[in-house]
Amino acid sequence: MREPAEIECWLTDMDGVLVREDHEIPGAGDLIQRWVDTSRRFLVLTNNSIFTQRDLAARLVATGLTIPEENIWTSALATARFLADQHPGARLFVIGEAGLTTALHEAGFILTDSSPDYVVLGETRNYSFEAITKAIRFIESGARFICTNPDATGPSPQGPLPATGSVAALIKAATGGREPYVVGKPNPMMFRSALNRIEAHSETTAMIGDRMDTDMVAGIEAGLLTVLVLSGITRREDIDLYPYRPNIVLDSVNDLLPLLSTP
């Protein structure tokens, strides 16, 4: 097995790994600093497509973590990358927030509500009946359906919030079962675009995550060294319920530090 000390590039999930309920998980700041001190390339991954890299960097600073915005990779950026490869300059009808519209604008796309090539659905807190109706009609008339992430709900202090996957299910039901192509985790596409972004190779890259059904399975499928941390959603007794296993299981990123090389 590859050893963590030999790993050159790191991908890590954010919620449940580095932060939890707006607080830094102990060891997260030291881990980022170690990567910087030992010249390791890294990206912090999130399936949430609401925020821009700058918004997320600012939110992380509020938790006590300093992560440069260029070290953040969102499902919105991965979606823009995917579409830029598939159909440069395509016309897009977008339901989403600044995280998605900024990523798509910067990748050179035209955002329109007249005969789009694609309907692109991302996370938003302002779902409008009118926008969803337009999306359904565009898909019915031939627009291709892309979704930033599959998550049905997102967390909030008051309880679950409906997320992109739930609205995608609504649109699917209203279009006679048209399935979106979903770019975010667990699609390894999200990891492949992240690897390209930092010029990483799968053999010398690791993925840290707290979810078996997204972070770990996508990491395994992308050929990465996989590190599960138990500081988020997964309990140790849950691991055996899945037909795949991560390479390394740790209580938190704090336990990863002693396994890494020192400056």
Ligand SMILES: [Mg+2]
């Ligand atoms: Mg997580």
